[in-house]
Amino acid sequence: MDSIFIPFFTTKKNGSGIGLSLCKQIMMLHKGKIQITSEEDKGTIMSLVF
Ligand SMILES: Nc1ncnc2c1ncn2[C@@H]1O[C@H](COP(=O)(O)OP(=O)(O)OP(=O)(O)O)[C@@H](O)[C@H]1O
Numbered sequence: 609m610d611s612i613f614i615p616f617f618t619t620k621k622n623g624s625g626i627g628l629s630l631c632k633q634i635m636m637l638h639k640g641k642i643q644i645t646s647e648e649d650k651g652t653i654m655s656l657v658f
C-alpha cells in the first residue's frame with residue numbers, strides 16, 4: 609500500500625508499474641485525488657475524487 613504509486617513498483621510477474629503512478633498524476637492535474645481501501649482476501653476499493 610505504501611509503494612503502489614511509486615513509478616515502476618509492481619507485484620505482478622509481467623507488470624510495468626506504470627498504471628497507478630500515471631493515474632495519480634492525471635488526477636492531480638484535474639485537482640482530484642485517489643482514495644484506496646483494501647482488505648486482504650476481501651477486495652480493494654479505489655475511488656477517484658474530483
Ligand atoms: N485494482 C487493484 N487491486 C489491487 N491491487 C492493485 C490494483 N491495481 C494495482 N494494484 C497493486 O499496485 C501495484 C502497482 O500498480 P500499477 O497499476 O502501477 O502497476 P501494475 O498493475 O503492476 O502494472 P501496469 O503498469 O501494467 O498497470 C500492482 O502491482 C498491485 O500490487
Ligand SMILES: [Mg+2]
Pocket residue numbers: 627628
Ligand atoms: Mg495496473
